Amino acid sequence: xxxxxxxxxxxxxxxxxxxxxxxxxxxxxxxxxxxxxxxxxxxxxxxxxxxxxxxxxxxxxxxxxxxxxxxxxxxxxxxxxxxxxxxxxxxxxxxxxxxxxxxxxxxxxxxxxx
Amino acid sequence: xxxxxxxxxxxxxxxxxxxxxxxxxxxxxxxxxxxxxxxxxxxxxxxxxxxxxxxxxxxxxxxxxxxxxxxxxxxxxxxxxxxxxxxxxxxxxxxxxxxxxxxxxxxxxxx
Numbered sequence: 001x002x003x004x005x006x007x008x009x010x011x012x013x014x015x016x017x018x019x020x021x022x023x024x025x026x027x028x029x030x031x032x033x034x035x036x037x038x039x040x041x042x043x044x045x046x047x048x049x050x051x052x053x054x055x056x057x058x059x060x061x062x063x064x065x066x067x068x069x070x071x072x073x074x075x076x077x078x079x080x081x082x083x084x085x086x087x088x089x090x091x092x093x094x095x096x097x098x099x100x101x102x103x104x105x106x107x108x109x110x111x112x113x114x
Numbered sequence: 115x116x117x118x119x120x121x122x123x124x125x126x127x128x129x130x131x132x133x134x135x136x137x138x139x140x141x142x143x144x145x146x147x148x149x150x151x152x153x154x155x156x157x158x159x160x161x162x163x164x165x166x167x168x169x170x171x172x173x174x175x176x177x178x179x180x181x182x183x184x185x186x187x188x189x190x191x192x193x194x195x196x197x198x199x200x201x202x203x204x205x206x207x208x209x210x211x212x213x214x215x216x217x218x219x220x221x222x223x224x225x
Contacts, residue, residue, distance in 0.1 A: 031211070033211075033212075033213075035213075041217070042203065042215045042216060042217045042218055043150075043158060043203060043213075043215045044215070045212040045213060045214065045215075048211035048212060055211050056209055056211040056212055058212065091157065091158070098207075098210045098211045099145070099146055099207055099210035099211070100145065100146040100165055100207075100210075102148065102160045102163065103148075103160075103213060104160075105150075105157040105158050105159070106157060107156070107157045108157055
């Protein structure tokens with residue numbers, strides 16, 4: 001069964017450093033998403049991406065965050081200058097279309113900012 | 115924006131009993147309501163979803179009901195088994211892109 005894959009599974013970084021989280025969505029999916037989950041809390045929407053553009057973003061997704069689809073398969077989330085409060089599990093997801101179909105989640109990248 | 119409230123936050127049932135988790139949402143534009151199950155340290159996985167033109171949907175031991183007038187939807191698990199133990203999240207999509215999740219219900223099924 002096709003699945004969303006994310007790398008790395010765990011990333012430790014120093015405060016102020018840039019990190020790039022990588023995702024390979026399911027190949028025939030057109031809509032891509034990033035979510036985050038702070039330990040013990042709910043999953044929070046960050047951004048959605050379609051046709052090489054951001055289609056929606058949340059208040060969390062400020063100027064420190066950016067997304068990119070650098071080639072035909074990868075989808076990345078960059079955090080320019082990490083803060084302690086960025087420590088969370090980051091999930092990539094993809095779907096065939098938005099709004100009323102299943103979003104498939106990757107296994108997540110646990111980001112720890114020290 | 116959409117606000118999804120989920121209750122209870124924890125639920126403990128005996129194996130074989132039923133479990134019910136309830137969610138309310140605020141944005142009447144929401145038209146898609148998925149339920150995700152997340153086992154410890156794993157990814158959220160869809161277990162059932164319902165669209166706004168349907169009032170109830172069932173898949174084996176799992177059912178979801180939707181009341182659009184009251185803006186609430188519920189997950190029902192019958193004949194619970196220990197492997198049902200997990201955190202369950204409801205969600206709603208007002209915009210068509212973002213999934214707005216509830217805070218989750220930690221379900222424990224004891225043998």
